[in-house]
Amino acid sequence: MSELETKIYQRANNHNIPALIRESLTDIWNSRFLSRQLAERDIKAQYRQSYLGIVWAFVSPLMTGAVWIFLNLSGTIQVSDTGIPYPVYAFSGTLIWSILTESINTPGNSTRGARGLISKINFPKEALVVSGIYKMFFNSFLKILMLVLFVFLFGVGFHWSILLLPVAILAALIMGTTIGLFITPISMLYSDVSRIIGMGLGFLMYITPVVYSIPGSGLMRVLMLYNPFTPLIVTTRDLLVGATPQFLTYFLIAFLVCIPLLFIGLVFYRISIPIIVERSN
Amino acid sequence: MQDKEILVKAEGLSKKFCKDLKTSLWYGVKDLIANLSSDDRKRTLRDKEFWAVKDINFELRRGECLGLIGHNGAGKSTLLKILNGLIKPDEGKVTIKGKVGALIELGAGFNPILSGRENIYNNGAVLGFSREEIREKIEDIIEFAELSEFIDMPVQNYSSGMKVRLGFAVAAQMQPDVLIIDEVLAVGDLGFVLKCFKTIDRILPNTAIVFVSHSMPMVSRICNQIILMDKGISKFQGKDVAGAIDLYYSQFVTNDSNLVFDDGSLELKEVKVNSMDPSHQIQVHWEDDFKIDLKFRLLNDIPVPDFFLIITDKEQRQVALLKNLNNTNINPSNGILNFSVLHKNIQLSKGIYSISITARSSINKEPIYRQNSIINFQLIHKDEVWEPFLLNSTFTDLSNP
Incomplete structure (x- = not known):
């Protein structure tokens, strides 16, 4: 008989981060069917119970964009010159922003949705995170199509830089997921946390160049320049419309910092789940 | 192995x-x-x-x-x-x-x-x-x-x-x-x-x-x-x-009996199974004789009611009834009813049982008293079976006489 796999469950904390990362990645690989199946299940169920189905994935950011376009066109609010047709600016801002917020919220939502499951069955919990990422890919793909559509619709035209768009979106997904992974364990314990995050993101949108550009001076300019989401939104939009990326260095730094943080986030998530199961079911 | x-x-x-x-x-x-x-x-x-x-x-x-x-x-x-x-x-x-x-x-x-x-x-x-x-x-x-x-x-x-x-x-x-x-x-x-x-x-x-x-x-x-x-x-x-x-x-043998219904004319004074009161952990072996002694006080001047004893298992299923089949007269002395109920060769299966008692008026059959779990007992046998009764039986081979 072949050697049996041995599992040991005990208190002693394992602080060997590389080993934990390796275990986490092994579990992600081994549970690839599970994560796909869970994503497929949720997407299927979601659309089987709705007529408008896919439309809901992007209707809310489009509405926000449309409101701002209306405010601008009607002269209620005067935004400074954005350098590109304002509708493209607003729609691209809200769509990219929605990708970012969705990726922050997804690890928490997937885990919360599987609450019953994680307290009863032992399976690689990373599958929940990965299935969330699959669902985001699905939704983001539609949003990207939408973006490209607007670019041509409003006469901005084709630029080679658009081919780099997926990379920028991927950076947004990675950054969002990393933040989400750190928030999830605490938000599983206290429902206040996810409410605070929701509110905070709503506020954060207005100090990020989502629907208006960075002003020339003042407090808002300082806030926007420090805000780590600014390079993400601006760079993605610049790639989309073929402008020279203004924040490329900041963008690359943020991206590179996020990659090791993502792995640490995975480890934190992994070692936190047993505590969540114990305390909140 | x-x-x-x-x-x-x-x-x-x-x-x-x-x-x-x-x-x-x-x-x-x-x-x-x-x-x-x-x-x-x-x-x-x-x-x-x-x-x-x-x-x-x-x-x-x-x-x-x-x-x-x-x-x-x-x-x-x-x-x-x-x-x-x-x-x-x-x-x-x-x-x-x-x-x-x-x-x-x-x-x-x-x-x-x-x-x-x-x-x-x-x-x-x-x-x-x-x-x-x-x-x-x-x-x-x-x-x-x-x-x-x-x-x-x-x-x-x-x-x-x-x-x-x-x-x-x-x-x-x-x-x-x-x-x-x-x-x-x-x-x-x-x-x-x-x-x-x-x-x-x-x-x-x-x-x-x-x-x-x-x-x-x-x-x-x-x-x-x-x-x-x-x-x-x-x-x-x-x-x-x-x-x-x-x-x-x-562990289930507890002494928390509960009075379900009472019109104020009867009071349970004492109950024993095989001469043991509820403070004991009462154990009865399969095929033992099973005797319940009861003492009631009559509080009103009513005719002596009919008594029914119900045996309930651990899952609160009622499994058996003990009834005054031969119509023995029970007579009070000094307002006390003292009587015993005997069941021979008890063949309940292994487990925990409790006894509930109901009294009904002998005239119009109206219930006047009901108390659940007046006493609990444990039935001892080596075999665990699903059914509430394990009846003593003999199997005989008829094909090779």
């Missing part, structure tokens, strides 16, 4: 829980942070905490089945969660070899809107099967669940029995080295329960099973060793399954 390998080894397992939710959540946050630092000091009980599981040790080899029994809240499910790796023990260590399967919840991962067939994939994925494995087995699963007609219907339209059947059919495809079972077999109709047992019997020789149940017939049917838990600690541990079950039942 002895040389089969040890698959599960638990050493000094302990787990604490917190009684208060807010405090528990706060401890959770602290634990999350402690998880990150290398703070490994010995853990003691914090404020409002208690040991839900304390110092459990056992070894389980392939082919053995360990039964975990005890009252609700004894710590069985917590122990199962630790064994399954869902929560970490606060002290001690579990070592498990091989593939672990858990029948703790059937149909995990089902989405009600999707069809049975789609949900086989969902459930199978959660249980750790690959897509190919499920594809290979799907016809067997549908057949085992007896659901071929409804397999493409959304699961939300299934009856609860159908869901359980589908869930078990998927789970039955597991080939675990260690199987953890929690109470799931209690649902479903009898035919399906028997089918489940057959599956477990097939798996058992190659598996180490940990089985939690409140159904003692099931426990005695499957298990060859027992841990009886009470308030987190192991009260009894060993291979004497019948003895453990007796001990389990004896």
Whole structure:
């Protein structure tokens, strides 16, 4: 008989981060069917119970964009010159922003949705995170199509830089997921946390160049320049419309910092789940 | 037999829980942070905490089945969660070899809107099967669940029995080295329960099973060793399954009788079974004579009522009636009714029973008194059976006279 796999469950904390990362990645690989199946299940169920189905994935950011376009066109609010047709600016801002917020919220939502499951069955919990990422890919793909559509619709035209768009979106997904992974364990314990995050993101949108550009001076300019989401939104939009990326260095730094943080986030998530199961079911 | 390998080894397992939710959540946050630092000091009980599981040790080899029994809240499910790796023990260590399967919840991962067939994939994925494995087995699963007609219907339209059947059919495809079972077999109709047992019997020789149940017939049917838990600690541990079950039942012998109905004309003064009052743990052996002595005070001037004694089992099923069949007259002296009820050769099956008493007016049959669980007793026999009665019987071979 072949050697049996041995599992040991005990208190002693394992602080060997590389080993934990390796275990986490092994579990992600081994549970690839599970994560796909869970994503497929949720997407299927979601659309089987709705007529408008896919439309809901992007209707809310489009509405926000449309409101701002209306405010601008009607002269209620005067935004400074954005350098590109304002509708493209607003729609691209809200769509990219929605990708970012969705990726922050997804690890928490997937885990919360599987609450019953994680307290009863032992399976690689990373599958929940990965299935969330699959669902985001699905939704983001539609949003990207939408973006490209607007670019041509409003006469901005084709630029080679658009081919780099997926990379920028991927950076947004990675950054969002990393933040989400750190928030999830605490938000599983206290429902206040996810409410605070929701509110905070709503506020954060207005100090990020989502629907208006960075002003020339003042407090808002300082806030926007420090805000780590600014390079993400601006760079993605610049790639989309073929402008020279203004924040490329900041963008690359943020991206590179996020990659090791993502792995640490995975480890934190992994070692936190047993505590969540114990305390909140 | 002895040389089969040890698959599960638990050493000094302990787990604490917190009684208060807010405090528990706060401890959770602290634990999350402690998880990150290398703070490994010995853990003691914090404020409002208690040991839900304390110092459990056992070894389980392939082919053995360990039964975990005890009252609700004894710590069985917590122990199962630790064994399954869902929560970490606060002290001690579990070592498990091989593939672990858990029948703790059937149909995990089902989405009600999707069809049975789609949900086989969902459930199978959660249980750790690959897509190919499920594809290979799907016809067997549908057949085992007896659901071929409804397999493409959304699961939300299934009856609860159908869901359980589908869930078990998927789970039955597991080939675990260690199987953890929690109470799931209690649902479903009898035919399906028997089918489940057959599956477990097939798996058992190659598996180490940990089985939690409140159904003692099931426990005695499957298990060859027992841990009886009470308030987190192991009260009894060993291979004497019948003895453990007796001990389990004896924990149910309590003295909290309850007066259900009373019109103020009767008062129960005294009750004894075989001359023992309720302060004893009354044990009656199978085929013993069974005598109940009763003393009532008549508070009003009413004709002596008719008395009925009802025997109820642990699950509150009424299993037998003791009635004044020969119409013996009971006469009060000084306002006291003193009488006995004798039943010879009691043939109830092993277990815990309680006696309830009803009095009805001898004139218009109106109920005037009802008290439940006036006294409890334990019936001792070596065999554990499902049925409430084990009747003495003789089998004779007629083909070879």
